[in-house]
Amino acid sequence: MAAILAAADFFNYGRAKNSMWNARAVFDGPLFTLPAGPARAAGGVEYTREELESQIQQNTSANLALIPVGKVSHNIKSAFAELNIPLLGGEGSMIHSLSVAVSGRYDDYSDYGHTFNPKYGIDFAPWSWLMLHANWGKSFQAPSLSASSALSPASLTNFGFVALPESRGAVHGRADHGRAWRRQRSAGAAKSQDIFSRF
Numbered sequence: 001m002a003a004i005l006a007a008a009d010f011f012n013y014g015r016a017k018n019s020m021w022n023a024r025a026v027f028d029g030p031l032f033t034l035p036a037g038p039a040r041a042a043g044g045v046e047y048t049r050e051e052l053e054s055q056i057q058q059n060t061s062a063n064l065a066l067i068p069v070g071k072v073s074h075n076i077k078s079a080f081a082e083l084n085i086p087l088l089g090g091e092g093s094m095i096h097s098l099s100v101a102v103s104g105r106y107d108d109y110s111d112y113g114h115t116f117n118p119k120y121g122i123d124f125a126p127w128s129w130l131m132l133h134a135n136w137g138k139s140f141q142a143p144s145l146s147a148s149s150a151l152s153p154a155s156l157t158n159f160g161f162v163a164l165p166e167s168r169g170a171v172h173g174r175a176d177h178g179r180a181w182r183r184q185r186s187a188g189a190a191k192s193q194d195i196f197s198r199f
Helices: 001-008 060-067 155-160
Strands: 008-032 038-061 070-089 097-109 113-127 132-139 177-188
Touching: 008 070
Parallel strands: none
Antiparallel strands: 008 038, 038 070, 070 097, 097 113, 113 132, 132 177
16 A cells, blocks of 8 residues: 555656847948949847756655756857848839848857858849749757756656757757758739848
8 A cells, every 4th residue: 555655656747947038239221322222231249048947857746855956058149240232123224123132140159169151142023023032041050958968858858848949950969050942932012121031
């Protein structure tokens, strides 16, 4: 009977607290004017700090206070910039618009080193009702704090504290690099896009 009661009091316990602080400063404005329109630039800096605290263990209710608390944290210092240049378009042009964009982002992780990821894009609208868009870029995805070996990732996953990222590498505590090539066509009125949508 005592063994049955002891087994009934033995259960999985999990608690986690995640915190994030973020500060960002950006600028956006025209640099100079070309026949096809103004060339614009955008850029900024960003600082992010994340902390994760967790208690996860199989134990009895009497020993919950003895479960060790795991704590991990990291910070990310970032800088980003984009240049958008209209090449063709405007009054007297045979096509509606043609523009190119070049952007880049630098991230310095306190636990995974630094990375630079560029992106190049082109927008071509032969008429006001048709826009062709293509871009190529690189990406970097650092593992989340919940994937840290100090917090026992397998246990965290069992308790549902992990929102699994798209990359298998990030799940297993490895940084994930990627490249992307995208083409897009849209019909309708060609509208300018927010320059910050690329960051």
